[in-house]
Amino acid sequence: MKKPSRKSLLVAGGIALVGTAVGVAAARRRRSHSAVQTKDVAPHALLAPPSLEADEIEVTTADGARLRVLAYGDPDAQPLVFSHGWTCNALFWTPQINAFADRYRVIAYDQRGHGASSVGTRVLRPDVLADDLAAVLDATVPAGRRAVLAGHSMGGMSIIAWAERHPEQVHEKAAAVLLASTGMDNLVTDAALVPLPPRFPRVPVAVARPLLGSTMPFAASPITTRALRYVALSPSATAAEVEFCEKIVLECPRRTRGAWGRALSVLDIHEGLANLTVPTSVIVGTADRLTPPVHARRLADGLERAGNLEHLLVLDGVGHMSSVEAIDAFDDEIVHLLDRAGAPVS
Secondary structure, three states: OOOOOOOOOOOOOOOOOOOOHHHHHHHHHHOOOOOOOHHHOOOOHHHOOOOOOOEEEEEEOOOOOEEEEEEEOOOOOOEEEEEOOOOOOHHHHHHHHHHHOOOOEEEEEOOOOOOOOOOOOOOOOHHHHHHHHHHHHHHHOOOOOOEEEEEEOHHHHHHHHHHHHOHHHHHHHEEEEEEEOOOOEOHHHHOOOOOOOOOOOOOOHHHHHHHHOOOOOOOOOHHHHHHHHHHHOOOOOOHHHHHHHHHHHHOOOHHHHHHHHHHHHOOEOHHHHHHOOOOEEEEEEOOOOOOOHHHHHHHHHHHHHHOOEEEEEEEOOOOOOHHHHOHHHHHHHHHHHHHHOOOOOO
């Protein structure tokens, strides 16, 4: 099978598609790897709690923070490591756990201060994201093995920050990378956090930064549901997808939300992009208001210049929660990266 070009560009949803339907179907038949797809199960079944029991691993960082790691599937299988975004937790990856854990070692962790992970004593900054990911990889990816890493939103930023701070670990621990609905800088400038008239296309930075750093309590209500759909999902997201995301987001401690929001408002990790010297794909939805497509295109341009861009996928009508709203497209790219990396099949 001919290796896909590093310069190939896949855009799902209307701009361009490399290859014909016949060619894509043939390529899929030749793949060694696979995932359960939504059409294979009952509607929204991949959003249901995982049927497999997790191995729960506690990783203690240098400053004493305790990170909860959930590992599903055969410990000897090919590792997939998932890093979630701001205000979420490891179970944000439930669709991917359900889709992959029967064949792979699926590893997801609670970011510091989220879920069951403690906040520790360090000032929350990108280097903390980097060091925490490094600690998780050391604890879960055996020597001599390399994982496919997938990060959503702040989880993608964790991967880029890790590559910036620990470049020697990239080839040691990573076989390929998927960066989903994420960015590396200018997050406040480009976000569309609240609806504004056309003459005001963006919230002013002076307003957006306090919004991201707010510790205002959130409670389940129709207003909260509508706000979450507007900010994090798309108008076409199903009620089940919105409910799944809302439950997770509302569980985030408000002080964690505010502290990490303030850190993200000034984030700049662009120097780490060149260190992702493994096949790296980028996914974004056209309806993503938090990290709109301009971020994905900047990431893709930087990866292209470094010679490491695998694919850029722009998903039509999909919001920020791309791994929930577009499960099959998201997982299909992970399958591609597994094949691209030559990962062993369990």
